Amino acid sequence: MPALKEGEIRRLQPWFDRSVRAACAALLLILTYTRPASSEAPEGTWMFAGRVAVQVFDCEGRVCARIVWLLRPRAPDGAPDTDRRNPDPTLRQRPLCGLTIIWGLQPDAPGHWSNGSLYDPQDGNTYDLTAELTAPDRISARVYRGVPMLGRTEILVRDPQLSFDGRC
Known part of the structure; x- marks a missing residue:
């Protein structure tokens, strides 16, 4: 695989940042909604x-x-x-x-x-x-x-x- 040139790296940086943020957000959602269910009744x-x-x-x-x-x-x-x-x-x-x-x-x-x-x-x-x-x-x-x-x-x-x- 050929190495990326500096200009290409700068061009891809925003895309990479957004992808990492999206992956972190997805992981956070998964962790939030897979926690054990609360047995608390809505009394x-x-x-x-x-x-x-x-x-x-x-x-x-x-x-x-x-x-x-x-x-x-x-x-x-x-x-x-x-x-x-x-x-x-x-x-x-x-x-x-x-x-x-x-x-x-x-x-x-x-x-x-x-x-x-x-x-x-x-x-x-x-x-x-x-x-x-x-x-x-x-x-x-x-x-x-x-x-x-x-x-x-x-x-x-x-x-x-x-x-x-x-x-x-």
Whole structure:
């Protein structure tokens, strides 16, 4: 390989500098995003779908959530609303307030959880769930069955201003 002349070296120097900076930036990104995932749950109260608030908590290194507020906490007869659409008839009388509806979310990257489940009392079905903290007060949750692309995205907002009437 022939030696480079001084003029060629000066001409290639900016390109070399940019390449080294780009490689360093790529390495920094790789090191940042391959660190061990935080198991820290985004604890607190989160409004889900505008009709229910859940208390998110750590359950044995995974993320779980239980209902703590409902837009309509009572049935038309005034009794507390129950899990009346549950496919298991023996569970249809349990109250919705206090019911754990999210479980098993495990951390797989900082601010990202997967392999969870969500029970939707509105239809009695259980769905797969992934979640990502998109801002300090927002979680984007992907709710689906089998194929995430065919599911729906729900946004949860931290510390909503809850009215006393709906609290469980």
